Amino acid sequence: MKPYEWMVTYTPQTEWVEHRGILLWLAFFFIELGAGTFLISSLFDNLPGMLTGWLICAVLGGGAHLIYLGHPLRFWRIFISSGWKTSWISRGMYFVTLFLLLGIIYLILGSQANQAVPLLVATNIMAFLVIIYGGFAMNFVNGIPLWNTAILPILYVVSGLWGGAGLTLVITMAAGATKIGMAVEEWTRLLLVGFIILLAVYLVSIRYGSSAGKISVREMVRGKWAPLLWIMVIALGIVLPLGVVISSYTAGLTAIPVALLYIAVFFELTGDLAMRYLILKCGFYNPLVPVHL
Amino acid sequence: MARWGMAIDLVRCLGCQACVIACKQDHNIPSGVNWCRVITGEIGTYPIAKLESWPVLCNHCYEPKCVNACPTGASAHREDGVVTIDYDKCVGCRYCLIACPYQARTYLSKFEQYFPGQGWLPSEEIAGKTYQTGVVVKCTFCTERLEAGQKKGLNPGVDREATPACVNICPAEARYFGDLDDPESNISRLIVERGGIQNHPEYGTDPSVYYLR
Numbered sequence: 396m397k398p399y400e401w402m403v404t405y406t407p408q409t410e411w412v413e414h415r416g417i418l419l420w421l422a423f424f425f426i427e428l429g430a431g432t433f434l435i436s437s438l439f440d441n442l443p444g445m446l447t448g449w450l451i452c453a454v455l456g457g458g459a460h461l462i463y464l465g466h467p468l469r470f471w472r473i474f475i476s477s478g479w480k481t482s483w484i485s486r487g488m489y490f491v492t493l494f495l496l497l498g499i500i501y502l503i504l505g506s507q508a509n510q511a512v513p514l515l516v517a518t519n520i521m522a523f524l525v526i527i528y529g530g531f532a533m534n535f536v537n538g539i540p541l542w543n544t545a546i547l548p549i550l551y552v553v554s555g556l557w558g559g560a561g562l563t564l565v566i567t568m569a570a571g572a573t574k575i576g577m578a579v580e581e582w583t584r585l586l587l588v589g590f591i592i593l594l595a596v597y598l599v600s601i602r603y604g605s606s607a608g609k610i611s612v613r614e615m616v617r618g619k620w621a622p623l624l625w626i627m628v629i630a631l632g633i634v635l636p637l638g639v640v641i642s643s644y645t646a647g648l649t650a651i652p653v654a655l656l657y658i659a660v661f662f663e664l665t666g667d668l669a670m671r672y673l674i675l676k677c678g679f680y681n682p683l684v685p686v687h688l
Numbered sequence: 689m690a691r692w693g694m695a696i697d698l699v700r701c702l703g704c705q706a707c708v709i710a711c712k713q714d715h716n717i718p719s720g721v722n723w724c725r726v727i728t729g730e731i732g733t734y735p736i737a738k739l740e741s742w743p744v745l746c747n748h749c750y751e752p753k754c755v756n757a758c759p760t761g762a763s764a765h766r767e768d769g770v771v772t773i774d775y776d777k778c779v780g781c782r783y784c785l786i787a788c789p790y791q792a793r794t795y796l797s798k799f800e801q802y803f804p805g806q807g808w809l810p811s812e813e814i815a816g817k818t819y820q821t822g823v824v825v826k827c828t829f830c831t832e833r834l835e836a837g838q839k840k841g842l843n844p845g846v847d848r849e850a851t852p853a854c855v856n857i858c859p860a861e862a863r864y865f866g867d868l869d870d871p872e873s874n875i876s877r878l879i880v881e882r883g884g885i886q887n888h889p890e891y892g893t894d895p896s897v898y899y900l901r
Contacts, residue, residue, distance in 0.1 A: 410782045410795060465780015465795070465822025469760070472777055476761035484783045485759035535757065537891055538789025683790055683887070684727055684742045 405610045405679040408539060412675040418463035420675050423529040424668050426456030426491060427551060430525035431559025433498060435582060436566070437519055439575050442502070444566045448559065449498045452525065457491060483532035490528055494521035526555035539678040540608040546597045547674075553593055554667050557586035561636075561660040568653055577648045584640050587663075591633060594670070611677040620676060623669050632666010635659055691750070691769035692829055692844065693868035693896035694855070695875050695884055696743050700862035703728040703741030707854035707863065711745075714830065714853035716815040719800040723792075723827035724854050743863075745854070746771065746792040746827035747887065747895030757787035762823075769868070769896050770829045778823040785824050789891045793826045830854075845875060868896060 411419050429452025436444025461467045470488070478485035497518040505511030530548030537543045560583045567576040598615070601608040615624050639659040643651050703726055711717065711724040727742045748771045755763045755771060762777035763784050773784075785793040798821050802809055808816070819825060830852035837843075837850020844850040845866035855863040866875035875898075878884065884898035 406791075408786055410785055414797075416782075463781075465782075465797075466778065469777075469779045472760040472762075472779060476759070476777075478759040478761055481756035482759040482783065484757070484781055488759065532783070535753075536787050536789075537753070538787075538791075680789070680791060681888070683744060684729075 404682055405607050406682075407614075407676065408678045408680060411678075412672065415463055416675075418459045420672055422456050422459035422463060424456075424671055425459060426452050427526045427529060427555035428558045428562065428664070428667075429453070429456055430494060430522040431555035431557070432562045433494075433559070434519050434522040434526070435556060435559040435563045435579065437515055437522075439563070439567070439579060441563060441567060441572075441575065443570065444563045445498070446502055447562065447566060448522075449495065449502060452491065452498075453495050457495070460491075483528055483535055487525070487528035487532060490521055490524040494518060494525050497521055523552075527552050533674075533678075536678075538680050540605040540681070541601055541611040541674065541678045544597070544601060544604070546593065546600060550590075550593045550597050553586055553589045554670070557583065557590050558664055558667050560586055561663045565657055565660050568656060573649060580640075580643055580648050583636075584644065587633070587636060587640055591637075594633075605681075607679045607681045611679045614677045614679070615673050618677075620673055624673055627669035628666045628673070631662040632669065636663045636666075689767045689869075690844075690867040691869040691896065692748070692834065693769065693866065693875060693898065694745075694829075694852070695864040695878050695898045695900055697860075697862040697864070697882075697900045698740065698742060699901065700860045701726070701741045701743060702860050702862075703739065704859065706857045706859060707743060710853040710857035711827070713811070715828070716811045716818060717825075718796065718812065718815045718819060719802045721794045721796060721825060723794075723825070742899075743854075744790070744792070744887070745897065746829075747790055747893065747897045748827075748829055750894035750896060751892060753787040753789065753891070753893055754784035754793065757783040759783065768834075770831055770834075771826075772828060772831065773824060773826060775820050775823045775825075778820075780822040780824070782824060789888060789893070790895075793824050796821055796823060796825050845873070 410416050429448045432448030432451060433445050436448060461470060464470060473485050473488045479489055497514060501511060501514050501518050505514045527548050530551035533542040534544065534547050560579055564576055564579045564583060567579055598612055602612040614620055636659045639651060639655060705726050708722060708724050708726055715723065717723060724743065724745045727744060729740060731738055731740055748769055750769065752765055752771050755765045759781060760777045760779055762774045764772050764774065766772060782795050785795055796819055799812070799816055802812065833852060834844050834850055837847060840849070842850035845864065848856050851865050855865045864875045864878055866873040868876060870876055878900060879898050882900040884900050886895040886898055
């Protein structure tokens with residue numbers, strides 16, 4: 396790249412996806428997956444699933460988030476500033492902290508008491524906010540048209556819940572709770588259909604929304620990162636789980652080999668991870684200086 | 689209270705990069721980081737072609753996205769319109785860097801030598817004491833000069849001692865500095881007379897840097 400070429404051409408953002416930026420990609424994924432697993436598991440009163448979700452969010456998500464920071468030991472400054480009024484990262488830290496606090500209280504104390512419903516409702520509200528804040532944090536960046544769309548937070552909510560439902564399905568089936576597994580599987584069907592529709596609407600709307608958006612989508616669909624989209628996201632992440640879902644719908648969940656179910660959920664999660672990578676990697680800025688220069 | 693701003697005359701700019709060097713020298717900016725840049729590009733094709741230069745720096749926006757993105761309050765918008773970063777408060781999340789549509793911020797991950805293997809220059813040693821790694825840095829509009837000059841009763845944009853280094857150094861006098869809120873200031877009159885434009889006004893950030901054509 397020639398000196399300053401990045402200022403007159405469409406250039407991808409790198410800080411949130413390259414070098415230590417990889418940690419942020421993982422942090423967003425694990426935080427939303429953990430919260431989604433907790434939320435879906437709680438609907439079926441599945442304590443192992445809730446605990447798993449909590450641990451994923453706290454250890455993998457929170458850990459990656461902290462290590463990513465240039466000065467991790469200063470993270471407490473987020474809580475003493477008024478940044479939450481405008482900053483989605485600040486709000487996200489509050490949501491995650493409250494979710495983890497309320498979640499652990501529920502898991503230790505509340506799950507054994509009969510009057511724990513308000514606590515669980517509060518925890519689930521926080522879990523939902525944890526799932527959605529990453530989408531809003533990216534939506535705020537108006538220099539990158541791929542991110543600056545209202546569909547992104549909704550897409551992240553659906554993918555977070557979908558991943559959570561998949562993980563909950565694995566946990567319930569592994570525990571031999573087939574009846575609950577069947578109920579969870581119905582959720583995954585709905586969320587999978589929702590995810591497919593939203594992803595298609597998202598890509599089409601971005602493609603025709605702006606020139607930078609067009610370049611972002613072209614990079615995903617036909618460019619350097621096309622194999623990741625078509626193989627990891629579409630073929631393995633969507634088509635394979637869709638085949639399993641259709642089979643279970645027609646033949647029943649018990650007719651599906653458990654190993655195949657696990658494989659489908661594994662690829663569902665890796666497909667989700669790949670989609671998030673693509674959205675970060677193909678986030679192109681508009682040129683800084685007008686094109687006529 | 690004044691709102692400091694800058695106007696850059698694209699017709700006068702030679703693309704000599706003196707402003708880039710002055711900024712680096714004045715602030716002892718580490719290797720790999722530029723607060724002030726000059727983009728030089730070719731317009732048209734031979735025989736109808738010409739070179740044009742476009743200096744860029746932090747726009748010190750009136751509605752800064754970076755300040756709204758900052759989770760700790762490290763990035764702040766002062767009453768005089770200057771956007772600053774408090775390095776001691778910065779956690780290095782880089783959200784401000786991502787949120788700035790002008791890509792005017794840089795993450796300082798480590799100090800690199802200007803001449804690798806030949807030791808640190810005196811200016812690099814000063815930089816090591818002035819800056820921190822793991823934080824985001826950007827143009828300050830030479831606030832230290834503005835403040836020191838104003839304390840002496842000097843007028844930024846008029847008196848060199850109270851004016852940013854890039855404005856002082858420009859041999860073509862292509863940069864103007866002054867109070868955007870004062871309709872009688874030199875910069876305000878120039879913007880009105882020459883139809884000054886802001887870079888990407890569609891972002892709604894209301895930049896304090898204007899371009900004159």
